[in-house]
Amino acid sequence: MNDKQSPQSETVAWNxxxxxxxxxxxxxxxGYFTGSKALLGDALYSGADAAxxxxxxxxxRSEQAQKPKSARRAGNGKSSKEPIITMLFSALILMAGLxxxxxxxxxxxxxHLSTVPPAALVTVLISIIVKEGIFQYQYRYFKKIGDGSHxxxxxxxxxxxxxxxxxxxGITLSMVGGYIGWSPLFYMDPVAGLLTSCLILRKGxxxxxxxxxxxxxxxxxxxxxxNFIETVGxxxxxxxxxxxxxxxxxxxxxxxxxxxxNPRITVMEAQDxxxxxxxxxxxxxxxxxxxHMDVVPYDPGYPYKTNHQLADNDIPxxxx
Numbered sequence: 001m002n003d004k005q006s007p008q009s010e011t012v013a014w015n016x017x018x019x020x021x022x023x024x025x026x027x028x029x030x031g032y033f034t035g036s037k038a039l040l041g042d043a044l045y046s047g048a049d050a051a052x053x054x055x056x057x058x059x060x061r062s063e064q065a066q067k068p069k070s071a072r073r074a075g076n077g078k079s080s081k082e083p084i085i086t087m088l089f090s091a092l093i094l095m096a097g098l099x100x101x102x103x104x105x106x107x108x109x110x111x112h113l114s115t116v117p118p119a120a121l122v123t124v125l126i127s128i129i130v131k132e133g134i135f136q137y138q139y140r141y142f143k144k145i146g147d148g149s150h151x152x153x154x155x156x157x158x159x160x161x162x163x164x165x166x167x168x169x170g171i172t173l174s175m176v177g178g179y180i181g182w183s184p185l186f187y188m189d190p191v192a193g194l195l196t197s198c199l200i201l202r203k204g205x206x207x208x209x210x211x212x213x214x215x216x217x218x219x220x221x222x223x224x225x226x227n228f229i230e231t232v233g234x235x236x237x238x239x240x241x242x243x244x245x246x247x248x249x250x251x252x253x254x255x256x257x258x259x260x261x262n263p264r265i266t267v268m269e270a271q272d273x274x275x276x277x278x279x280x281x282x283x284x285x286x287x288x289x290x291x292h293m294d295v296v297p298y299d300p301g302y303p304y305k306t307n308h309q310l311a312d313n314d315i316p317x318x319x320x
Contacts, residue, residue, distance in 0.1 A: 012141050013057055016153075019134045020050035023127050036120040037104045038170035038189050041196025042127070044096045045163040048203045049156060051089040055207070086211040090204045097200030104193035113186035115178025121171050128164045131157070159199055166195045228255060231284055237261055237273035239298040254290045255281060263297030270295045 024047035031039030107113060135157045142153065170192020177185025225246040232241050243258040259277065261270050274293040282288050 009142075010057075012138055013053065016134055016138050017050050017053045017057065019130065020046045020053070023130060024050060027123055027127055030119055030123045034117045034120045035114075036116045036167075036171055036174075036189055037100065037107060037193030038116075038167035038196060039120045039124060041100045041104075041193040041200065042124060042163050042167035044093075044100055045160060045196055045200050045203065046127070046131075048093045048096070048200055049160055051093060052156070052203065052207055055086045055089050086207055090207040090211065093200060093204035093207065097197045097204060100193055100200065101197035104190040104197060107190040108187060108194075113174075113183070113190070115186060116171050116174040116189050118175065121168070121175060124164060124168050124171060128161070128168070131160060131164065159203070163196045163199045166192045166199075170195075228257075228281060228285070228288075231281060232257060232259060232277050235273060235277045235280060237265070237269070238277060242296065243294075253285070253288050254292075255288060256292050256294075257281075258294040258296060260296050260298035263299075 024043045027039050027043035027046065031037075031043055135153065139153050139157075170188045170190075173185045173188035177183060177188070225244055228246060229241045229244050232238060232244070238259045238261065240260045241257065242260050243256070245256040247254050247256070257277070259274070261273055274295050278291045278293050281291050
């Protein structure tokens with residue numbers, strides 16, 4: 001596995017973490033002063049996003065760089081501290097989600113609610129714009145370098161957008177209720193806070209299950225594996241890439257590659273070609289983890305024959 005993460009990839013990942021943390025603090029502060037449970041819930045979800053990504057980034061800087069290559073392979077590239085950090089963050093996220101849920105239920109049962117100030121609406125609109133901009137930057141970058149993690153970014157962003165939209169609708173309806181003087185609409189803000197708390201609890205639950213049962217492996221589509229096939233095909237001595245399977249595991253992609261080489265070369269030369277292809281993949285694509293290379297002699301198939309096959313074959317090729 002690669003000994004270090006690309007500095008630019010690491011910077012892009014940290015930009016997302018910092019932006020989520022800043023948005024969480026900004027929305028949390030304004031939500032506290034305006035009394036908007038929906039904005040507080042959305043703030044906690046942004047904080048949960050930052051914590052989840054931080055749990056994935058921290059092992060890069062801790063034990064991952066210090067472990068020998070054999071130890072990293074035995075642990076599939078994951079630090080032993082990662083489950084502990086993930087479990088800790090998951091517990092904090094679940095507690096925050098329950099706190100928002102209880103607070104929203106308390107407001108709904110007590111009644112005597114008031115409209116939400118416009119500052120809450122402005123804040124959630126700005127946060128949606130900022131989050132969308134950061135997501136587009138991260139998604140396009142990781143997709144450009146062929147990193148399979150861009151799919152995980154899209155999935156995480158989708159639920160983050162659900163949280164912000166729920167907060168936006170709840171705050172807007174609460175403000176509309178204040179303008180038209182219809183008090184039942186005041187309940188929409190705590191209702192939106194209750195919905196965001198459910199998303200927060202889902203976030204914590206998925207983090208726990210991923211930590212306990214391990215992250216699921218997902219095979220990348222053929223369009224994503226095209227970059228790997230093109231790279232292997234450029235290696236001198238590789239005649240054809242017979243098969244390539246790319247499986248995403250967490251933030252890394254493991255490859256199963258079968259290449260065909262000249263059948264007249266020695267076993268040592270075939271191993272050198274295989275090693276060259278493996279190193280090229282791991283150096284060009286920083287997110288590539290384990291690469292298993294299989295080498296087979298090139299077979300052009302019927303009706304094509306190579307010169308050495310004609311010379312070594314005693315069976316006549318013409319009908320007698």
